[in-house]
Amino acid sequence: MVLLHVKRGDESQFLLHVSGSTRLADLAPLVARIYNGRLKVQRLCSEMEELAEHGVYLPYNMQGLTDEQIEELKLKDEWAEKCVPSGGSVFKKDEIGRRNGHAPNEKMQQVIKNTIEEAKALISRKQVQANVCVNMEMVKDALDQLRGAVMIVYPMGLPPHDPIRMELEDKEDLSGTHAGLEVIEESEAQLWWAGKELNETKLLSDYIGKNEKTTIIVKIQKKGQGAPGREPLISHEEQKQMMLYYYRKQEELKKLEEDDDDSFLNAEWADNHALKRQFHGVKDIKWGPR
Numbered sequence: 001m002v003l004l005h006v007k008r009g010d011e012s013q014f015l016l017h018v019s020g021s022t023r024l025a026d027l028a029p030l031v032a033r034i035y036n037g038r039l040k041v042q043r044l045c046s047e048m049e050e051l052a053e054h055g056v057y058l059p060y061n062m063q064g065l066t067d068e069q070i071e072e073l074k075l076k077d078e079w080a081e082k083c084v085p086s087g088g089s090v091f092k093k094d095e096i097g098r099r100n101g102h103a104p105n106e107k108m109q110q111v112i113k114n115t116i117e118e119a120k121a122l123i124s125r126k127q128v129q130a131n132v133c134v135n136m137e138m139v140k141d142a143l144d145q146l147r148g149a150v151m152i153v154y155p156m157g158l159p160p161h162d163p164i165r166m167e168l169e170d171k172e173d174l175s176g177t178h179a180g181l182e183v184i185e186e187s188e189a190q191l192w193w194a195g196k197e198l199n200e201t202k203l204l205s206d207y208i209g210k211n212e213k214t215t216i217i218v219k220i221q222k223k224g225q226g227a228p229g230r231e232p233l234i235s236h237e238e239q240k241q242m243m244l245y246y247y248r249k250q251e252e253l254k255k256l257e258e259d260d261d262d263s264f265l266n267a268e269w270a271d272n273h274a275l276k277r278q279f280h281g282v283k284d285i286k287w288g289p290r
Helices: 024-054 067-072 106-123 136-153 163-168 178-182 236-259 274-280
Strands: 002-008 011-018 089-091 102-104 189-193 215-222
Touching: 002 024, 011 024, 024 102, 024 106, 024 136, 024 163, 024 178, 024 189, 024 215, 102 106, 106 136, 136 163
Parallel strands: 002 215
Antiparallel strands: 002 011, 089 102, 189 215
16 A cells, blocks of 8 residues: 655645555545545634633624623523533633633533544644554544534534534535635645646556555645645755754864864973983073072
8 A cells, every 4th residue: 555645735734545556536535535624623623622611602693792782782692591511511701702601510621621632633643753544534533522522511412503513514614714725625636746746537556656565745735726845855854953963063173173272282291302301311400590
């Protein structure tokens, strides 16, 4: 199996094992699916951290308003009484004004936080360093873990306008957001390797040969964005090691220059004629008056 090191720009994303005979028309959508799935898990984790701290999402017409404004406009959150966390809630006001402030108790908060850590670990970029491949099953497993934690803490469910529920039901609207710019639709995904655009009409082996033990770096782009930046000749870590080596070398040369002092030549032990004078008995002769 060929090992793909998938990158977006210069940032590592994940490792993926595929056969060299894989059609690129199938491979590009698969890579995009995993890439987008990881983004979805990250968005969910971010929102669930807020859920654990400040409770469920407020209706859009109540967000950002002060308590006085809400009272003056006679607005009411109809979902506040329906969506109560297991074991009751503790009030912790959301300073941003996006959530209602009725957070789960400490035990339920820990359930959410532990699940977030486990889900993040499954799809983390650190898996690249650990040489662990990420596939759609792992992405789905992470999503299922997050869904399970929400069901445990909020058995009555979340409001239909809560971003967490919308993400879990695949109804999220990312238009006009930074998160939306990161997503690459499967139909728009394009893979690049060694500065070459991988043509969807070909097989992966048409580019890399028949060796199934090959490891290559592929970069995912949106179609029409042009070629991504090529990989540097040396890695960032290798560059750091080289800079450290030359710095140490420079410091050694400086130290040698500082030690290049010939004042020691005036010392008694450095006198080439000292032994001769001692044999002639003319050592320590002083010409001045005593």
